[in-house]
Amino acid sequence: MLGKLAKYLRMLGVDTVYFTQTDVSTLIEKAYQEKRIILSRNTKLKHIGGFPDFVFINDDQPDKQLSEVLKHFKIHISRDSFLRAASRAIKN
Secondary structure, eight states: OOHHHHHHHHHTTOOOOOOOOOOHHHHHHHHHHHTOOEEEOOHHHHTOOSSSOEEEOOOSSHHHHHHHHHHHTTOOOOHHHHHHHHHHHHHO
């Protein structure tokens, strides 16, 4: 559900893991072990307590998802920094 968002975050230099398995307990365990924040559109996760930081992503459009994440974490990027990150990704 968030594959393109993960791609955008990687382009910005964010250490991102895109978890594709359906087992929520494995996801939570991995997040604990790796000290990660879970970003998800899975409404079931909103009602489970006792796991690492969690941010529910409301929108289904990747560009708006990215805006949500940047706003939530108070990350400010300029258009130029995004273009430089995209350029680096293309070269690699």
